[in-house]
Amino acid sequence: MTDCIFCKIVNGEIKTTLIYEDDKVLAFNDIDPQAPVHILVIPKEHISSINNINENNHEIVGYIYSIISKLAKEKGIADKGYRIVSNCGQEGGQTVDHLHFHLLGGRNLQWPPG
Ligand code: AMP
Numbered sequence: 001m002t003d004c005i006f007c008k009i010v011n012g013e014i015k016t017t018l019i020y021e022d023d024k025v026l027a028f029n030d031i032d033p034q035a036p037v038h039i040l041v042i043p044k045e046h047i048s049s050i051n052n053i054n055e056n057n058h059e060i061v062g063y064i065y066s067i068i069s070k071l072a073k074e075k076g077i078a079d080k081g082y083r084i085v086s087n088c089g090q091e092g093g094q095t096v097d098h099l100h101f102h103l104l105g106g107r108n109l110q111w112p113p114g
């Protein structure tokens, strides 16, 4: 999508600190980190949110989790623990309408979220 920030990151129009890339997904550092490790993992395909996951495209979610699992180990947070967040819609706190998963770790995360 032409006006989507994350699609612009996928096609190189906007620069980020790239953590991981393959033909299906991209992972990069969040520009406004909320924890010592704060990585966003996104599908390269534009999917607006979890609301647009269905039987035709759900495999990407499992694939993204496999990448997250790998990145958590690489970043040294797998054993201590971390959190995956995918905000959906206005009340869920979603500000970028391109499906993404926050990988947060490196500090004691509180619960419940705000
Ligand atoms: P959400 O609020 O859950 O939709 O998450 C969107 C995230 O994207 C926020 O944590 C932002 O800090 C992050 N973000 C927005 N623009 C950029 C960018 N250009 N590079 C990296 N992260 C970004």
Ligand code: ZN
Pocket (backbone or CB within 6 Å): 001, 004, 005, 006, 007, 008, 045, 046, 047, 097, 098
């Ligand atoms: Zn997009």
